[in-house]
Amino acid sequence: MDRLPRRRQLLRAGLPAMLVAPLAARAQERAAVTIDEHDYFPRELRVAPGTTVVWTNKDDTPHNVVSTDNPRAFRSRIMDTTEVFEFTFAAAGTYSYFCSLHPHMRGRIIVG
Amino acid sequence: MRNDEHPDHGRRHALECMLWAGSGLLWTVAGGIPRSSLLGSAEAHAQSAQGSFSFVHISDTHLGFNMAPNPDPVVTLRESLDRAKSFNPALMLHTGDITHLSRPGEFDRATQIINGARIETHYAPGEHDVVEDDGKDFYQRFPQGARTGGFYSFDQGGVHFVCLNNVTNLQAGKMGMIGAEQMRFLEQDLAARTASTPIVVFAHIPLWVVHEPWGWGTEDSAQLLRLLARFGSVTVLNGHIHQTMQKIEGHVAFHTGMSTAFPQPAPGSRPSAGPIRDLPPGELRKLLGINRVSRVQNDGALAVVSSPLEG
Ligand SMILES: [Cu+2]
Ligand SMILES: [Fe+2]
Ligand SMILES: [Fe+2]
DSSP: OTHHHHHHHHHHTTOOHHHHHHHHHHTTOEEEEEEETTEEESSEEEEOTTEEEEEEEOSSSOBOOEEOSSSOSOBOOOBOTTOEEEEEEOSOEEEEEEOSSSTTOEEEEEEO | OHHHHOHHHHHHHHHHHOBOOOTTEEEEEETTEEEEEEOOHHHHHHHHHTSSOEEEEEOOOOBTBOOTTOSOHHHHHHHHHHHHHHTOOSOEEEOSOOBSSOOHHHHHHHHHHHHHTTOOEEEOOOTTTSSSGGGHHHHHHOOTTOOTTSOEEEEETTEEEEEOOOSSSOOTTOOBOOOHHHHHHHHHHHHTSOTTSOEEEEOSSOSSOSBGGGTBSBTTHHHHHHHHTTOSOEEEEEOSSSSOEEEEETTEEEEEOOOSSOOOOSTTSSSSOSOOOOOOTTOGGGSOEEEEEEEOSTTSOEEEEEEESOO
């Protein structure tokens, strides 16, 4: 799991373009999860490695997106109505998450 | 506790015991036998005026919320505090969700307004208050006697008050959680009290199962009830569900309070637990308000009367 942050750091560190280019190209793929009525839509989303998943809160209640892995693969700040969180999934795997404000809200991203 | 032996049966039993009540339903627990009576507010005032000790329960002020059905919860908080002051309470318990988004400005605004009421106030954390940075902004402001984790106890008016935190370390798919550390604290804390001491336990999420699909309950509440079993008068005060609800189990009376910001639907009555946005005009203030709790007799009985802002 720790490959994810390291890859992000590489990008931020401004390494030679040759090294960064293939990663940047893959990161352009995006997929969406909508949060509404205390639920994630879709609850299960399949994406290719390198995809950036964007969660948008369309509910009138704040929610968040918290990985259930230990250590956590990702954790958003609290998202008020219309706020957005995104995370790029570099490595294949199943990433379960929930809302720490409403723990009955659960979803997962399957990368592979 | 039958909850332990037959979880499913216990849950059904809990739901059957749930009582839906509007304003002015007075519960007294005398000698372990609960009695209820519907009271006009004058009668409620007269009855509670006999007691020498009363306090106020406020909850879910959600400062920072700004949508339907209440674009300005500051106004309804002020009205709730005016109501609280009119009762001349010894203290006020706030059962959490002080803020909507755990933001420092929301905490500052809330404490500025609440402190303005000049009522000694004790806070329990709600999940909206401790969602960021391990609750830093909550714990910085509300340390009064709190241990790390936000639980504490104190005595006033002959009543022993215990604040529990059941909103941190929530697990996916689970309800609220008290946890082993607080159980140990509670066991030691209660050991020194006589069985006749009236106990008030306050925490954010209901300490009984109101509606599991929405997470309205506490995973380890049966363990809590075992620790409280020997006491003759236990009053449990919770928030989180933004509506009043009562249940009696043995010597324990459970009550939830209204929000001062927005009402939420009855359990399972809508697709989700979000704010009731489509209220008819004039209905909002009937669903917002506070609880008044008073000692109506000398034997430790506490009466809880809900006091909506209107109606
Ligand atoms: Cu949520
Ligand atoms: Fe709340
Ligand atoms: Fe809450």
